[in-house]
Amino acid sequence: MPELPDVEIFKQYLSSTALHKKIRSVDIHSAEMLKGVTAQKLKKTLKGERFISTRRHGKHLFVEMAESKKWLVLHFGMTGFLKYFKNTAREPAHERLLIHFSNGYRLAYDCQRKLGEIALTDAPEVFIQEKELGPDALEPDFNVDRFKETLKKTRAMIKSALMNQKFIAGIGNVYSDEILFQAGIHPETRSSELDEDALTTLYSQTKRVLRTAIDARADPDHLPSTFIIPHRHGHGTCPKCKNNIEKIKVGGRTAYYCPQCQKG
DNA sequence: TTCCATGTTCCGCA
DNA sequence: TTGCGGAACATGGA
Numbered sequence: 001m002p003e004l005p006d007v008e009i010f011k012q013y014l015s016s017t018a019l020h021k022k023i024r025s026v027d028i029h030s031a032e033m034l035k036g037v038t039a040q041k042l043k044k045t046l047k048g049e050r051f052i053s054t055r056r057h058g059k060h061l062f063v064e065m066a067e068s069k070k071w072l073v074l075h076f077g078m079t080g081f082l083k084y085f086k087n088t089a090r091e092p093a094h095e096r097l098l099i100h101f102s103n104g105y106r107l108a109y110d111c112q113r114k115l116g117e118i119a120l121t122d123a124p125e126v127f128i129q130e131k132e133l134g135p136d137a138l139e140p141d142f143n144v145d146r147f148k149e150t151l152k153k154t155r156a157m158i159k160s161a162l163m164n165q166k167f168i169a170g171i172g173n174v175y176s177d178e179i180l181f182q183a184g185i186h187p188e189t190r191s192s193e194l195d196e197d198a199l200t201t202l203y204s205q206t207k208r209v210l211r212t213a214i215d216a217r218a219d220p221d222h223l224p225s226t227f228i229i230p231h232r233h234g235h236g237t238c239p240k241c242k243n244n245i246e247k248i249k250v251g252g253r254t255a256y257y258c259p260q261c262q263k264g
Numbered sequence: 265t266t267c268c269a270t271g272t273t274c275c276g277c278a
Numbered sequence: 279t280t281g282c283g284g285a286a287c288a289t290g291g292a
Contacts, residue, residue: 003270032288059271077271079289094289113289115271156282165272174270252284254269 002059002076004137004170005213010074010082011056014063014107017084021101023049030096030114037120045070045120046099055124057136058169062124070120073127077115083108128169137170138210147203151191158194159187160251162206170210173253174229179209180257181228186264187248187255232256 002010026046028039037045045068055062055071063072074080083092084107092110097118099107109118121127134150135142150167151158161167162176171179180187182205185198194202209227216222220229226239236245238258245256 006270075271077288078269079271113269113271113287115288117272154281160283172270249284251282 002078002080003172003175004056004058004210005175005216005218007056007059007061007076007170008214009218010076011054011061013082013084014051014061015054017105018099018101018107019051019053021050021103021105023047023051023099024102025100027098027100028096029098030111033096033111033114033116033118035117035119037118042118042120046072057124057128058133058165059172060124060127060131060133060169062121062127070122071124071127073117073119073121073124074109075117075119077111077113077117079113080109080111080116083110132166133169134165134167135169137168137206142168144200144203147206148196148199151194151199151202154191156191157187157250158185158189158191158202159253159255161191163251163253168206171206173255174232175209175213177232177256178213178227178229179206180262182209184261184263186262187250187257189264228256228258 023046026043028042031039034042049065049067051063052066053064059075061074084105085091086105092108094110094112095108096111097109135146151161154161159176159180162171162179163173179202183202185202212224223229228239228245231237231239231245237243238245238261241258241260243258243260246259248255
């Protein structure tokens, strides 16, 4: 489930495995996932390089190269993840990009449904601007005033507004449900109708939920029992009031919420 | 077999 | 004109 917390974990994973190692060769299995760069150009750019640093903005991961100073950009769609391995037995099933290092290890970008994206950019800032991405949900500069300002100016349903990457980068379907549950706000509430108190609560819960998820390594099994995410499938019950969780469509996406605890 | 899924983008309508 | 909301996209599992 690659939303902000998941991508943060991918960033930590890549940083602790694949940095500073020489890239011997690159295999591109699904060239249609490359955006704005040809397979030939990407291979040529990566070959002989070393990754030296990583950054994350919302759901995008940026990996800097030592020589060219360019950045590899990875977006994970609904099903993407990374795997660093040596044994072919550990090779994932839907590799779209495979980077071979001179130490014999490989870094696979696996994306079963191919809704992710592989790109190259001169700088993360340039990419973020071109994509018109909003501020990262966890960046310190994104304070309560900017959060309120952003959400007051749209009449979209609050769940849709939280998921709009041009407003705030990093929140997807699953964590928007969690944030709204923790804040006690109904997902279909019009964003512009939220009062100051509701917005203040929503802001602090946005930060808290995302940080808590990162601390849990974005693993649903490690999330607090007070979270709704573990009860998000099947016929779950609310961890606060024990009533049944409702499943509805909001802006075309599946939303789970507690009708008792989340009022419009 | 049909439906549904955590992602973004595109198009029609208000 | 702008922005919202549903459909489409690619693929596979229930």
